[in-house]
Amino acid sequence: MTLGLEPIVRSSLPDAVFDQLADQILSRRLEPGDPLPSERELSTALGVNRGALREALKRLAQAGLIEQRHGGGTRVLDYRRTAGLDLLTRLLLTPQGQPDLHVARSIMEMRTALAPDIARLCALRAGPALHERLREIVGEMREASEPEQLDRLQLLSLELWELLVSGADNIAYRLAFNTLRHTYEQIREALVIALADELRQVEACAQLVAAIERRDGELAFTTARAIVERGSQGVLAAIELLGELNEGSP
Amino acid sequence: MTLGLEPIVRSSLPDAVFDQLADQILSRRLEPGDPLPSERELSTALGVNRGALREALKRLAQAGLIEQRHGGGTRVLDYRRTAGLDLLTRLLLTPQGQPDLHVARSIMEMRTALAPDIARLCALRAGPALHERLREIVGEMREASEPEQLDRLQLLSLELWELLVSGADNIAYRLAFNTLRHTYEQIREALVIALADELRQVEACAQLVAAIERRDGELAFTTARAIVERGSQGVLAAIELLGELNEGSP
DNA sequence: GTGGTCAAATGGTCTGACCACTCGGGTTGT
């Protein structure tokens, strides 16, 4: 029995402060170079303890959004120059909860650039144990495609790529994949539809796995590229359409 | 007059705590699932105030290394599944200060995958203002290559890629580039030597810029790929050699 | 077994104080 229950989110005080200040900075209401109010001012203004505020500020500093100088105040940084990829998770959704099209396009492009190389390295480096698990996933994908269950196909696709990334034995790809997956999960439902074409390519996935088992890096590369481009092109086209619509009604 | 002075690092208490715990986790001395001592225990054990400790823990949680549960203790996570790309900065150097070869290889591979697409997008999207600045950089590169100044060539190369990333108009690439640059700067001096072959390709850079000015995405892609592969192959070969040496003397 | 109750341990928050550093303006010496 599935009730569709979701765990209750109990956001802590520092989290709330972090969210609020991060939004102010990312929306350019606080511009790079601007000084932040003092910790004492901020804590009273936000109605939280200074300790809680400081935990939030430390996180903002780690994220590359602000810079604290002992005795010299706190300034807003230009996140486009100082923040790392992890910030993507916060950038995708605007404070109003809608996906930012420019960010979405960026993610799709990055995915298209990385996925083929991940498949290629996986073909070169994965062992038989991983091959076995890849075959299992493909088997489940086939099951989920006869009476088409897009939801399940999406989860299986994620699992497949999880395995491919593991097999690629590249920690940078592994971590970047984690970041992309976090952003992905924020709009998972919308992406089921946008990526439907890609998710339906079960046989292409089977070919990809076969190429990997034969340790054919180049074939794995091109096959993966074909799979991923199918989805990306669909999403990019949709984004372009939406962008033009938005221009008409600013 | 250049004295080669470096700014004095005044690491704060939370930073020191963060470093120490992060090293414990990344070196697997604390394994995923392991419970961390309570905040009160840790703070007395480390000799710092609980507030300072908490700021460090918050950062560890944001980095995806630990998970705090109100009332239920704090556990170590599997950073390979939960951390984002930003962690790369900490992974490259072992606690002893030596570069981790597996991480270095990963970074080189990622760079090789991203750089060509960055150049391609830059060719498609950059405007004349950027073209102008690109030409300037190439000009300076030529100056720095007659009596060969590898140091200066390295800085100019970084500037060039900084501009290319800007021109690509892709926030994901932008942020990933920031992360990679941070890791890069940690071993900049060693990389001057390892990437010498790549840095010397000033004329190839000129061709890349020319391709971008002609808005020829495909040409920019292949030219950039050629440039970057030159350096990566050298580094990868060196890494393989060092790896074999290490196996002989564990 | 099932469910309720309670106490201990843990993380979350608060208060108020003091230390360390930066910065700008006033002072001093020339």
Add this chain to the structure above:
DNA sequence: ACAACCCGAGTGGTCAGACCATTTGACCAC
């Protein structure tokens, strides 16, 4: 008039101790 110095206000950094909120598991009643 100018430069060097000094000092105090303001800021971030650290600390101690207390109380609140939640989890957890042991214990108990049914």
